[in-house]
Structure formats: structure tokens, C-alpha cells
Amino acid sequence: MKILSPSQCRAARGLLNWSQEDLAKRTGLHKQTISNFEAERSTPSKSSLENISYTLETGGVELIDMDGTKRKTFGSRILKGRSGLYEMYEDYYKTIAVDKDFRDFWLYNGISYVVADALGEGYREMHVERMIPYLDKLHMRVVIKQGDDIYWGSDYAYYRWISNKYFNDKTIYVYGSRVALIDFNNEITINLIDSDEFADTQRLFLSTIWETKAFEPKTTKKFQPD
Secondary structure (H helix, E strand, C coil): CCCCCHHHHHHHHHHHCCCHHHHHHHHCCCHHHHHHHHCCCCCCCHHHHHHHHHHHHHHCEEEECCCEEEECCCEEEEEEHHHHHHHHHHHHHHHHHHCCCCCCEEEECCCHHHHHHHHCHHHHHHHHHHHHHHCCCCCEEEEEECCCCCCCCCCCEEEEEECHHHCCCCEEEEECCEEEEEECCCCCEEEEEECHHHHHHHHHHHHHHHHHCEECCCCCCCCCCC
């Protein structure tokens, strides 16, 4: 992540039409922290700078070289393997932590044991634990294949089944402005798309599926690792 400069912060807020108070609320920082940084009176901690940068970038701007900023355009990138899956999950978690718009989070057509095994027990348990503090703001819905009874995210997510005739083994995550298209066959491959329009379109589609095609599971047991 590029080191954010005070002038970039001012310019990025201008592009997003955010006040210092808006940015402070979205990052969870004090307004005075933002004000002092932009006026070059003090420099926030590294974690706070990363938080500010991430919030501005997810808000719709791109921080470029030479202290530049520009509006973010549609973009995508490919992540590979378990390390790519971890990178996506870290991005997913950061989005939950900084997204103040309370947008829905989705997982569609996830084969529960495949996702669980790919993450590994240690990472999976860590992820569930760190999600718990966000229960009040998180609205996570998961659509899985009829008969799948592995609900390892049930501490923070709502589950519904979908009939086998509507199911395939490809996985879709929707969070913030991101859509992650995941293929777990052979090497894990993730096409991570960053676009508010695509993400909101997927939310509309998945909400329709949730309301018209999905139904409550007949079992409610949680995932128990071997």
C-alpha cells in the first residue's frame, strides 16, 4: 500500500465529496486526527494511515505516484492458491471493519467443506473469532447446496439451501465494492472485481435468489473439524 500524503488525502476527499468529519466517521478516527494530518501538523500511526488509505480507495479513488489521485475505474485482478484466498479474506475483513454503509455481504454456491478445507482450521477459527465483534453491523447471507449441513460461519451468517438444479461448484463472494469469483478446482483461482456497479448488481441478483429460490435448511449443526 502506498504511503498516503496530506495533499493526497485532501484531494481524495474532494473527489469523493467527503468532509473531514465524513472521513473520520468512516475510518473510526477522530476528526482532529484527520485535520492535523491534512494540515501537516502531525502524522498518524502507520495503521491509521493504512486505514485512511484503504477507506479512500474503497470509497472510489485511486492513489497514484507523485502524490496524485484519480477516480477509480473498473478493475480486476487474479489471485492464486491458498495465499490468494487468504489475501481475499484479509481484504474481506478490512472491508467489514471500515465499511460504514452497512451493505450486505454474500456467499453464493460455496461448497462448505471445500472452502473450510482450503482455509485450514487455524485460519478459519481466527476468522470466525474476529468477525464476532461486527455482528451488529454485519448482514452476511450464504446460499449453499441443498443437503449441505456444514455451517462453519453460522456464528455471524444466515444460511439457506438452494435446489441442486440451480447449483454449480463455482463460488461468488460479494463484499463492499468487490465481487470475487472463485474456482476451487485444481489450483484455487480468484477473479477479484472492484466495481460498485457490479457488486450492487450481484446483490440485487442474489437477493432475488434468496427470496424466491432459496429455503431454510432442515439441519442446523455447526461445522466440526476432523
